[in-house]
Amino acid sequence: MLIALQDITFEFGSRVILEESSWHIEPGDRIGLIGLNGTGKSTLLRIINGEYSVSKGSVNKSKSLSIGFFNQDLLSFETDESILTVGMMAFGKALELEKDIDRITKELEHSQTDELLHEFSDKLHEFESLDGYNMKHKTAQVLEGLGFSTADLDRPYSQFSGGWRMRVLLARLILQQPDVLMLDEPTNHLDLPSIEWLERYLTSYNGAVIIVSHDRYFLDRMVNGIVEVYQQQLHHYAGNYSDYEVEKDLRREMQQRAYENQQDYIRQQERFIERFKAKASKAAQAQSIAKRLDKLDRIEQVDNGPSKIRISFSVDKMPGKILATLSGISKSFGNNVILKNTSAEINRGDKIALIGANGKGKSTLLRIIADEESFDGDRTPGHNVVTSFYAQHQLESLDLNSEILDELKNCGSGKTELELRQLLGCFLFTGDDVFKKIRILSGGEKARVALAKTIIGQANFLMLDEPTNHLDMNSVQMLIDALAKYEGSLVLVSHDRYFVSQTANKIWEIVDGEIKEFKGTYAEWEEWKKRMAANNTPAPVKSNPQGGNTAAAEPKKEAKAEAAPKGAINKEVQRELQKQQKQFSNVEGQLANLKARRAELEGTMSSPDIYQDKNKYASVEAEYNDVLKFLQRAEQQYEELFDKIMKLEASLTN
Numbered sequence: 001m002l003i004a005l006q007d008i009t010f011e012f013g014s015r016v017i018l019e020e021s022s023w024h025i026e027p028g029d030r031i032g033l034i035g036l037n038g039t040g041k042s043t044l045l046r047i048i049n050g051e052y053s054v055s056k057g058s059v060n061k062s063k064s065l066s067i068g069f070f071n072q073d074l075l076s077f078e079t080d081e082s083i084l085t086v087g088m089m090a091f092g093k094a095l096e097l098e099k100d101i102d103r104i105t106k107e108l109e110h111s112q113t114d115e116l117l118h119e120f121s122d123k124l125h126e127f128e129s130l131d132g133y134n135m136k137h138k139t140a141q142v143l144e145g146l147g148f149s150t151a152d153l154d155r156p157y158s159q160f161s162g163g164w165r166m167r168v169l170l171a172r173l174i175l176q177q178p179d180v181l182m183l184d185e186p187t188n189h190l191d192l193p194s195i196e197w198l199e200r201y202l203t204s205y206n207g208a209v210i211i212v213s214h215d216r217y218f219l220d221r222m223v224n225g226i227v228e229v230y231q232q233q234l235h236h237y238a239g240n241y242s243d244y245e246v247e248k249d250l251r252r253e254m255q256q257r258a259y260e261n262q263q264d265y266i267r268q269q270e271r272f273i274e275r276f277k278a279k280a281s282k283a284a285q286a287q288s289i290a291k292r293l294d295k296l297d298r299i300e301q302v303d304n305g306p307s308k309i310r311i312s313f314s315v316d317k318m319p320g321k322i323l324a325t326l327s328g329i330s331k332s333f334g335n336n337v338i339l340k341n342t343s344a345e346i347n348r349g350d351k352i353a354l355i356g357a358n359g360k361g362k363s364t365l366l367r368i369i370a371d372e373e374s375f376d377g378d379r380t381p382g383h384n385v386v387t388s389f390y391a392q393h394q395l396e397s398l399d400l401n402s403e404i405l406d407e408l409k410n411c412g413s414g415k416t417e418l419e420l421r422q423l424l425g426c427f428l429f430t431g432d433d434v435f436k437k438i439r440i441l442s443g444g445e446k447a448r449v450a451l452a453k454t455i456i457g458q459a460n461f462l463m464l465d466e467p468t469n470h471l472d473m474n475s476v477q478m479l480i481d482a483l484a485k486y487e488g489s490l491v492l493v494s495h496d497r498y499f500v501s502q503t504a505n506k507i508w509e510i511v512d513g514e515i516k517e518f519k520g521t522y523a524e525w526e527e528w529k530k531r532m533a534a535n536n537t538p539a540p541v542k543s544n545p546q547g548g549n550t551a552a553a554e555p556k557k558e559a560k561a562e563a564a565p566k567g568a569i570n571k572e573v574q575r576e577l578q579k580q581q582k583q584f585s586n587v588e589g590q591l592a593n594l595k596a597r598r599a600e601l602e603g604t605m606s607s608p609d610i611y612q613d614k615n616k617y618a619s620v621e622a623e624y625n626d627v628l629k630f631l632q633r634a635e636q637q638y639e640e641l642f643d644k645i646m647k648l649e650a651s652l653t654n
Helices: 041-048 072-076 083-108 114-129 132-145 150-154 162-176 192-203 216-222 241-276 280-295 362-369 392-397 404-409 417-426 431-435 443-456 473-485 497-503 522-535 554-563 567-605 608-612 614-653
Strands: 003-012 015-025 030-034 056-061 067-070 180-184 208-212 225-230 233-238 322-333 336-347 351-355 376-381 387-390 461-465 489-493 506-511 514-519
Touching (some): 003 041, 015 056, 030 041, 030 216, 030 241, 041 180, 083 114, 083 132, 083 150, 083 162, 114 132, 132 150, 132 162, 132 192, 162 180, 192 216, 208 216, 216 241, 216 497, 225 241, 233 614, 241 280, 241 567, 336 489, 336 506, 336 514, 351 362, 351 522, 362 461, 362 489, 387 443, 392 443, 404 417, 404 443, 417 443, 417 473, 497 522, 514 522, 567 614
Parallel strands (some): 015 233, 030 208, 030 225, 180 208, 351 489, 351 506, 387 461, 461 489
Antiparallel strands (some): 003 015, 003 056, 225 233, 322 336, 322 376, 506 514
């Protein structure tokens, strides 16, 4: 075990963030830490990191544990060193040794004493054991994986924007290889190729990883467990985010059923007390029941979370069949060619996602479509097209002296104040927040106001540049639902793959300065890309001492191998198959037992009697969470063994 949070309680003033909550973090855990905004996710990470102390309970860590914490506070770091140098700061001990080795090398030019030679040998050995000779290569590899070009590596850190600086700091943290890696919204600063690289890297990470993210797609691919901060408690779930959603619904149903059962029990007891409290023969019993009710641990009614207010778009005019035609479009920034004589057409009903790495021109193309960027070529707008464009630079059009609610009222949408307040609630502005002045808002809050303004217009053609950047999962889902019902057309840029997969019916990718169109969803595009990559994989070519290559000789080798006797090989395969089948049978039995025990525990937890004893309930819930974890591992082992058996059986029949 790396970290054990045992019955911790933490308060900010009079507000309780966590109460008697526990969490054990093991090597190999990849946990998604989730919860509504303001429930304490980042606070919990700071507790683990040692920045905050708990008022009750204990935080125990294994000896010499190293923790890496990626968060927005890192942006306070400043330097004029190159990003390669900043990344290599992860190898602090190796860098010190490198300086010592350089110093000793110079001293050896003048004095070759035994003591100095021994020190030199020891330092070289330690430097090699720390893989110091590869630290530059490793750093470059990680930085390039996160989207930097080779030419960027020698550029000063201070020349990069905030988002790119965060990538450098993420690279440095990754290279430190801490035992526990805590990442607070890591994908906010990454494009799709970089997110996919990070997924591949974290999948094989040796330590534990804790991720706070609003990116459902990322959580689904990355985590093997979910911890939810909910009602001042930590609730543990096995599996990824999709598994969590299923299990959460089941638990809510069980809690609601238990709550209703307990309420029935309370009403029955209260009726008895009311009826017999004044009757001499029953008064003592009624008093005893009243005391028992006072001590009863009350089950909370299920909190349905934020109200599911629907965001709705209204379209004023029906446009023509073609909304915009791009012909022979070219765009360059100095020597950097973004678009080169490319053409495309946007039709009514199109919901297009622009896909690709940063720097390929997605936002530039979006501005060209919106007629907010100069270019060479022709852009022909369609008939009756009413556009609305959301991008970060739209924040400049907000009136800094207006209140949030007034800013929306001044758009002339015709919506009532109640409708506008409901819409702002979807974008995390509740209660008196709507009366805040625009000038005091953070960048993220201003972005949400600008997005709300985009939505209340009556445009039939939307252009959205990273609309989900500052939204929580609930708000993203509401926006997805709204865009699914939207009768107009849209073009969007987003690094949130779940959002793209739920909204787009066409994919545009900029390849070598040209717009490549794929007619289909994001999932279909991904599958197509995989097929294309597989089909285009060249056969390995080996050098031939006689000249040419050995591609023609390979089939002969295969034929020779096929002609070889297979008896000995088949016996070995059969032995391995029997071994795997025996393990498979054992795992099947474990699965059946675990599922039966899970059903028993769920039955116990749905009974109102268990909630009268807090310790008993905690014990049952802890066992239930353990069973879920063991069940997940057994199911994973089941799938792996099944695949092995299928392969072994196939090899016997070939």
